Amino acid sequence: MKILVTGGAGYIGSHTVKMLGRKRHEILTVDNLSTGHREAVLFGGFEKGDIRDRAFLDRVFPAFRPEALIHFAASAVVPESVENPLLYWENNISGTVTLLQAAVRHQVRMAVFSSSAAVYGEPERVPITEDHPQRPANPYGMTKLVGEQILADCDQAYGLKSVSLRYFNAAGVDPEGELGEDREVETHLIPVVLKAAARVKSGKAAGPEHSRGGGAVVRIFGSDYPTPDGTCVRDYIHVNDLAQAHILALEWLSRERRSEVFNLGNGRGYSVRQVVEAARRVTGVRIPSRDEPRRPGDPAELVAGSEKIQKVLGWKAVIPELEKIIATSWGYFSKTAG
Numbered sequence: 001m002k003i004l005v006t007g008g009a010g011y012i013g014s015h016t017v018k019m020l021g022r023k024r025h026e027i028l029t030v031d032n033l034s035t036g037h038r039e040a041v042l043f044g045g046f047e048k049g050d051i052r053d054r055a056f057l058d059r060v061f062p063a064f065r066p067e068a069l070i071h072f073a074a075s076a077v078v079p080e081s082v083e084n085p086l087l088y089w090e091n092n093i094s095g096t097v098t099l100l101q102a103a104v105r106h107q108v109r110m111a112v113f114s115s116s117a118a119v120y121g122e123p124e125r126v127p128i129t130e131d132h133p134q135r136p137a138n139p140y141g142m143t144k145l146v147g148e149q150i151l152a153d154c155d156q157a158y159g160l161k162s163v164s165l166r167y168f169n170a171a172g173v174d175p176e177g178e179l180g181e182d183r184e185v186e187t188h189l190i191p192v193v194l195k196a197a198a199r200v201k202s203g204k205a206a207g208p209e210h211s212r213g214g215g216a217v218v219r220i221f222g223s224d225y226p227t228p229d230g231t232c233v234r235d236y237i238h239v240n241d242l243a244q245a246h247i248l249a250l251e252w253l254s255r256e257r258r259s260e261v262f263n264l265g266n267g268r269g270y271s272v273r274q275v276v277e278a279a280r281r282v283t284g285v286r287i288p289s290r291d292e293p294r295r296p297g298d299p300a301e302l303v304a305g306s307e308k309i310q311k312v313l314g315w316k317a318v319i320p321e322l323e324k325i326i327a328t329s330w331g332y333f334s335k336t337a338g
């Protein structure tokens, strides 16, 4: 299949492009490289450009003639979205509208959209099923919910069929070691913990804390949540298992020709302390941690009800175990961080 991938140079996008390439799909990655990395695009063509740029899209779409779109490109840092919401409406909503206008103009028939567990806000019950009320607690989550709605309208009006995948916590890296997880400023728990481990291992633990999220001491944000050990519980899913769901979604869309929304998680929650403990076991490093106040906007527990995607798309995780997920990341951070 000919697939145009926006944001294919990013963390989840690059893992998906690799998997698509291995399955011999024809791919064109479109990415403005604001956070992505050109060298992470291992298969297919590449065009540097912005999804908000209509002239750019009107050059790229007719030249490649994609049948399908996978739309990863977005701003995706929750606290940043609170500080600068207009950036999120601009990138995630204006960008999506301009992209979908081009897709409709150029007869693209199906799309897979990166949505998020952030559409649910503070959950009323866990595990969270797709019919749980959607009340985003921040602008990022709201832009993802609106993105889903725009796609629903596009199906109704133009027959553009789509699958929206509500990701829970993406984690891990390419087990073959060809891809990584490299952000300008790191805030995600597993990379933060493994960067700390790498610093301890390399003997730099006594140095000043890094500005790029590489401090030697892991800060545990909140130990008074209503959870078994008081720290936040999340559902971590390996990035390749996420990638696989996009391929299944495209295959399903080309067969079924209808739109759907799916949660994408393992259905199992781990607390922040459990993640730190698991990382200590995987790395063999006594990673130091200290309890700190809650981080604003963090829900206590986010765990996916993932029966729907298993039943409808036939999705099943290959690496559901937390320690194995962390081990893939350690393969990367033990070499690159420290």
Ligand code: UFG
Pocket: 076, 078, 116, 117, 118, 140, 168, 169, 170, 187, 188, 189, 190, 192, 218, 219, 220, 221, 222, 232, 233, 234, 272, 295, 298
């Ligand atoms: N945490 C720490 N210390 C750190 C980093 C994180 O204690 O140094 C905690 C957080 O407070 C949270 C948990 O670890 O309780 C996971 O935090 P992450 O930042 O790794 O992930 P989030 O759950 O905040 O974010 C994820 C996705 C977002 C998505 C959000 C939905 O990365 O894209 O879930 O709420 F929007």
